[in-house]
Amino acid sequence: MKLLIDSFWRAAAYCLHPRVIALSLMPLLLMVAVALGLGYFLWDPALAWVRAVLASQVWLTSVLDWFDSLGIGGLQALLAPLLIVFAAMPLIVIVSLLVVAVMMTPSMLNLVAERRFQSLERRHGGSATAGAFASLGATLLALVALVLSIPLWFVPPLVLILPPLIWGWLTYKVMTYDVLAEHATKEERREIIKRHRNTLLGMGVMTGYLGAAPSLLWASGVLFLALAPVLVPVAIWIYTLVFAFSALWFSHYALTALQLLRAERAAMPVQATPAGTSTPTDSAATVGLLPPPPI
Numbered sequence: 354m355k356l357l358i359d360s361f362w363r364a365a366a367y368c369l370h371p372r373v374i375a376l377s378l379m380p381l382l383l384m385v386a387v388a389l390g391l392g393y394f395l396w397d398p399a400l401a402w403v404r405a406v407l408a409s410q411v412w413l414t415s416v417l418d419w420f421d422s423l424g425i426g427g428l429q430a431l432l433a434p435l436l437i438v439f440a441a442m443p444l445i446v447i448v449s450l451l452v453v454a455v456m457m458t459p460s461m462l463n464l465v466a467e468r469r470f471q472s473l474e475r476r477h478g479g480s481a482t483a484g485a486f487a488s489l490g491a492t493l494l495a496l497v498a499l500v501l502s503i504p505l506w507f508v509p510p511l512v513l514i515l516p517p518l519i520w521g522w523l524t525y526k527v528m529t530y531d532v533l534a535e536h537a538t539k540e541e542r543r544e545i546i547k548r549h550r551n552t553l554l555g556m557g558v559m560t561g562y563l564g565a566a567p568s569l570l571w572a573s574g575v576l577f578l579a580l581a582p583v584l585v586p587v588a589i590w591i592y593t594l595v596f597a598f599s600a601l602w603f604s605h606y607a608l609t610a611l612q613l614l615r616a617e618r619a620a621m622p623v624q625a626t627p628a629g630t631s632t633p634t635d636s637a638a639t640v641g642l643l644p645p646p647p648i
Contacts, residue, residue: 357552360605367601368594372464376457377597381590383452388589396437403433452593458531458600465604466536473612478542479534491526495519517561524596525557528603537611545610556606560599564592 367373466473498519506512533542546553 356606356609357556360602360609363605364598364601367461367464367605368598370464373461373597373601376460377590377594379456381593385589399437400433403436407433407436457593457597458528458604459535461597461600462532462535462604465601465608469605470536470608470612473536473608473615475536476538476541477535478538478540479530481534484530484534487530488527491523495523517564518558519561520564521558521561522554523557524560524599525554528557528599529553529607532600532604532607533611536608541611541614545607545614548614549606549610553603553606556599556602560595560602563598564595 499516502511502515502519505515529546530542533545537545
């Protein structure tokens with residue numbers, strides 16, 4: 354718990370570092386450009402398709418007509434844009450995580466290592482290619498889980514539980530590998546994950562819930578649609594900053610855990626061998642020098 358809290362406040366303090374703020378704006382600019390491009394070419398066709406699907410649902414039309422009779426009009430025009438935005442947000446979150454992992458995590462890991470772990474040896478137990486494949490595999494699993502869980506989102510408590518859990522698991526899988534690939538050997542990385550799996554998964558889930566905070570913007574309904582050109586970039590930047598914080602948090606935690614693991618192994622006492630006796634290794638080494646036993 355002490356390590357968890359210590360790495361948390363250090364990561365929060367590092368978020369104020371100019372380098373971190375500058376790096377958090379780079380994915381934002383890239384993603385805003387991509388989002389605007391896709392929105393320019395795909396928004397109208399997607400909106401027309403969703404409205405056609407909604408219009409084909411007789412029960413939904415009856416519900417909307419009932420709301421109109423109560424004086425709550427305009428829901429039919431508002432429902433289709435909101436559904437598109439809600440459907441796009443999980444993809445934006447996942448893309449944000451991957452962009453942070455590719456563009457930001459190495460830089461922030463170097464920042465943490467330069468300031469706190471200069472003496473920690475880099476043993477290069479992972480590679481960028483292996484990390485990319487691991488991230489891709491975890492992302493595909495997360496996408497499948499998100500798609501399969503969509504029907505459960507209509508159950509009020511589950512919509513607040515399932516997406517952050519899936520995002521948290523993905524954060525845990527991606528960040529744990531990335532922050533240890535440079536410094537730890539494969540065996541050390543596996544040992545740290547074995548010892549700290551529950552804590553690392555909990556960190557991922559916590560950052561997943563932090564990433565859900567911008568969803569409050571979507572609750573503003575008509576106001577959100579009116580201010581979408583401003584609120585969408587702000588929300589994406591918040592997502593990116595949350596994932597930047599998670600990269601810093603995992604870096605502080607994992608590198609400290611690696612440092613403690615190496616210190617623990619270095620302090621392990623060497624078993625003394627009594628004088629006049631030989632270890633099993635020594636005996637085995639001298640077997641080849643003795644004459645064969647008599648038949």
